[in-house]
Amino acid sequence: MSDLRDLYQEVILDHNRSPHNFREMPSPTAHADGHNPLCGDTLTVYLDIEDGMVKDVSFVGSGCAISKASASLMTDVVKGKTLEEVREIFEGFHGMVTGESGGQSPASLGKLAVLEGVSEFPVRVKCATLAWHTLMAALEGQSDPVSTE
Amino acid sequence: MTRIARPDYDLESVRSEFPTLGQTVYDRPLVYLDNAATAQMPAKAIDAVREFQTRDRSNIHRGVHALSVRATEHYEAARVTASRFINATSPKECVFVRGTTEAVNLVAWSFVRPRVSEGDSILITGLEHHSNIVPWQLLGEATGARLKVVPLRDDGTISVDDFAQALTPDVRFASFAHVSNALGTVNPVGSLTALCREKNIPCLIDGAQAAPHIPIDVKELGADFYAFSGHKVYGPTGIGILWGRAQHLEAMPPWQGGGEMISSVSFEGSTWNAIPHKFEAGTPNIGGAIGLGAALEWLMDFGIAKAAAWETALLEHATQVLGTIPGLRIIGTAPEKAGVLSFVIEGAHPHDIGTILDRDGVAIRAGHHCAEPVMRHFGIPATARASFALYNTMEEIEALSGSVRRVQEMFADV
C-alpha cells in the first residue's frame, strides 16, 4: 500500500477533486486537444501567450486522477513562465515521471515533485504526461510566430 | 436469498489445476477477475501444447513421416472436440481461425460481401464489441452497404421488438453478440435468429463471451454462423472457431489464398480444397488448436452447467456487495447476465480503480472494453469490470469489495 500512497498523495487527490484553472478560455492564442485512447482520457489545453510568456493557461476534459492532477499542477506551474522555461520544466518533468531524469532532483521541479511516484507505475506515465504533451502541441502550433519577438 | 454458498465441486482442487492462479503479485495472493479478457488455462491444456511442441512438432496434412501424422491427427481431433462443444452437425463446419475477430472478418468478406451493394444494410446491435462493428464498416466502405444499429436500452438490453422492426427489406445480414463483454447482458439470441429466419436473413452470433458460460448448441440456436475465441474458454490465445452451416461454407469463396486451402494450382487457375480447409490458408496455429481442443475437452468433462451455476452465484454476490458501496453504480442491469460486472464510482476514474486494485493483487479491466459505443450510451468514458470464471471464490469477491471500498474512501469528496 505504501507505494500506492506515493502515487495517490493527498495533494494529487485534492487537485483531482478540485482542479485549478479548470475552465475554457474564450479567446486563447493557442490550444490543442489531447487524447489517451488507452483509458479514454481527453483534454483541451488553452494558452494565452503574450510577449513570449504564458499569461494564462487553462484546461478542460475528463480523465483519471493522475491526468487531471497533472494538468492542474501544470497550469499552476507554467503560468507566468517564458516559453523557454516551460520547455525546460517539461523536460525535467518528463525525465522525472519516466524515471530517466539523469540524477536531476525532483526538488527543482517544485510542486510537480508530488508526481514523482508515477515513475513506479509505468502504465500510468502516459496519464501524467498527457497534459504536457498537449501543452507542447499547443506551443508548437504557436511557437514560430511567438519566437520572432 | 437462494444463492448457493459453495459450488458443486471442490474449488481448491479445481484451482490447483490452473498453474497461474497460485501466484502472488506485489506480495498479495493473485485475485484474477479479468476472465472476460482472457481466462487462465488448465494444466491439461498447457500440457497438450507442450506435447505438441516437444514431441509432435511438424507441419500438418502434408508429411508422410510419423511426427506429421501425429500432429495432423491431434489437430483434426481438436476440431472434432470443438464441433462436439457446440454440437455441430459435422467437424467440417468448424474452421480454425485466430479468434472471434478473424471469424467476423472472414464472414464479412467471404459470405456477406457478394450479397451487398449500395443501399443494403448490415444489422448489428448497440452492445457490440468493436470486432463486430469495424469489419462491417470496412465492408461498407468497399460496397456502399450501410451499418444499421438496434438501440441499446438503459438496462443494457436489446429489445426483441426493436430488433424485429429493424429487420427491414434492405437488411442483408445480421450480426450480434450472444453475451455482451462490457455489460454482461445475455441477448435473447434464440428469438433474434428466429426473426432472421422468418425473413430469410442470414446471421452470425458472436459467442466470445458466451462460450465459457453457456452450453452452446448451434443446431438449436438457429444462426448461420457462430464464432468464439480459445483464450476466453480456458484455451490458448490466437486460436478460435468459426462455425458455419456446411451449405454456406461450401458455397463461399475462399477468404485468403495460399497453401493448404487449394486442391490444385496452376497458372491458369486453381481449385479449392474441401471445407473447412478451404478457409485455412497457410500453416495454422497447430499448437493453439491442439491446446484449444484439450481445454474444451477439460471444460466439457467439468460441465459448463456446473460452472455456470457457480459463476452466477459469484456474479450475484458481487452485485450485492458492490451495490452497497456509496457512490458506486453498476453499469448493465439486465435481468439475465453472465460473467461480467461493470461499474463506475463517483469521483474515481476506472483507471485509478484498476491501479489501486492491482496493488491489492486484484486484477480487473479498466477501460472502454472495445465497446466505445456502449460507453457513449451511458455517458461515461470507461468502466471498471470484474469478470468471473469457474475457479473464482467468494473470498475473492470479498477481496474485490474490500479493495473497491478503499478506492471509494480514498476518492470520496471529503
Ligand SMILES: Cc1ncc(COP(=O)(O)O)c(C=O)c1O
Ligand atoms: C463479445 C466479444 N466479441 C469479440 C471479441 C474479440 O475476440 P478476440 O480478440 O479473441 O478476437 C471479444 C474479446 O474481447 C469479445 O468480448
